[in-house]
Amino acid sequence: MVTARGLVHAYGERLAVDGVDLELGPGERLALAGPNGAGKSTVLRLMATLLRAQSGSLEVLGEEIPGGARNARRGIGYLAHDPLVYLDLTARQNLELYGDLYGIDDRDRRIDELLDRVGLLGRAEDTVRTFSRGMAQRLALSRMLLHRPRLLLLDEPHASLDARGAALLDDELSTATADGRAAIIVTHEVERVARVADRLMVLRAGRVVLDEPTTGLDPMAVRRRYEEVAG
């Protein structure tokens, strides 16, 4: 689903990502961890086609990036720190906008279904400005899932989701493997994510210092493994 070779991205003179290789197959759920400034979010934004690598090659969902970015975007679900919705539109209007941008055929039915799942159907006609942070992030979750993405890119999802949203996300991630969907979960709460991920990658100063499966390991063991390499 993702094949990255020698990805480099610098902000001016400051190297954020320094030669990252990454291979992600269908059904894999990768926890991407590392200390602050290690380049986790930058890697995620490169995968999301929001940033362009200065060198290296990247293929997302079978599309060469940046050339095939628009096709790849159809299958990417991106959850950021910000909910990426308009505060002065209602929950439904926001999802209608995204439904049209993704060209979803059963837009209205799909919106009802998702709003119901994230528990916002009763607030569908209220503007997002009136929502709590947790509610806005649950709306973001439904925005991310609206177009049935095959690759989920999550930037510290547990930091901003409330309990209900987190449970929904975990549920979504646990069914991902069976459906052949893949996910990259950027996190600094390694134990938390270890429960839903089956592989751990650790970045330090823009480089991969660890990349190994964690299936069968208990969360505390994953945490110890992380601390060994993250320093």
Add this chain to the structure above:
Amino acid sequence: MTDGPTRIPGQRAAVIWGALATILVVVSTIGVFLIAPEDADQGIIQRIFYFHVAIAIASLVAFAVACVAGILYLRSRDERWDDVGEASIRIGLLFSVLVVITGSIWAKASWGTWWVWSDPRLVTYLIVVLIYAAYFVLRSSAEDDRKMRYSAIYAIAGFASVPLSFYSVRVAESFVHPVVFTSGGAAMPGTMLGWFVVSQAAMIALFVALLEVDLLGRRSERALRRLAMRLESA
């Protein structure tokens, strides 16, 4: 590491173009002021025409180079094209300011006033100066990749604005300006035309020479920075 001084690529080109530009500027100055025939109507002041028009055209060449460099930058994302674009616009802007100044002097001599809004070239170049001065404002307020990308886009859009500015001041405009050079060709005697061609060549050579020197400076600076970084890490 290396025995002798490191040679920066482009040094030879800068020297050659510098020499060529110097020779041409000297020759054209002598020709324009001492050899070319005096204009019957306007007298000595007409001689400013050789520079005024030649610089005007050279500045357009500079902006065209910047536009092409912008396109190439967006294609390749190679910062050397950004260097070419910025250096070209810097020189083109300098030339445009000179066009406005020489045009103003010409207006004073011909009509007794420093500024005439009915002179299309003067007005056009004022707009051109404003367009390209904004380029540097844009550059100074963005960083890194964005700075180069935005500059490239603006160099392209700016170059589209130039012909628009030209035609906007000429639509339904009565030409008060002494037309020495009509669009159909030259309405001047052969020797005048000859010296005009020499001045034009001089100004374009001057542009290329300034561009080469500017690029040479940037390359040396970059080489120096690399050297410093290597020393630091050693």
Add this chain to the structure above:
Amino acid sequence: MRGRQLMALVRKDLRLELRTRETIVAMVLFAIVMLAILQFGFGTRDDDLTRFVGGLMWVTLAFTAVLGVGRSYVAEREQRVLDGLLVSPVPRTVMLGAKAIAIFLYMTVVEIVVIPLVGIFFVKGPYWDAIGWIAIAAVLANICIALSGTLFSGLALFTRARDLILPVLFLPALVPVVIAGAGATHAVAGGPHDMSEWRGYCLFLLAYAILFALVSVATYDAVFDD
């Protein structure tokens, strides 16, 4: 698909505007204040400024355009939604088109107020017969303003001091539009009543619109391509 995306983006901008009414109200008020300032700025308190009608109208409209264009991406920037649009499979040219349509509509609303007001305030000549010709020139000028405005507001979006950068970038590019808009208005309402001049300026506006459409389509991908 593109049509649906375009409509969705335009509908979004209009919905936001209808809910907040931030941009249009400010633009219209600003334009009226501009007209008053221009009158007082002449220092003559002259009732008949027919000769200057083109300039009065288009100076006002140009500055109002800067104000409106500056608001183009405010919701996306302040509420940080832009990444959501960028990560979706919407072509950047569709984003350009949607913003341009929004700016075009805002300018049209402003002109519906400004063009009659200019006649009432300043013109003692036969203004109302020419209002159709002025409207045609205004529509053409709006296309120019919308296209170049969208491009420059995209460039200014992530710069420091963007509120200062936008007028510095946008106004020089607007000079030809002001020349042509004012020229066309003057030709039909400023005294000479010269239809061939009006036609010349309108053709020029058309050429401007086509050229900037080409430049925008060719470069807009790169504006958001980080």
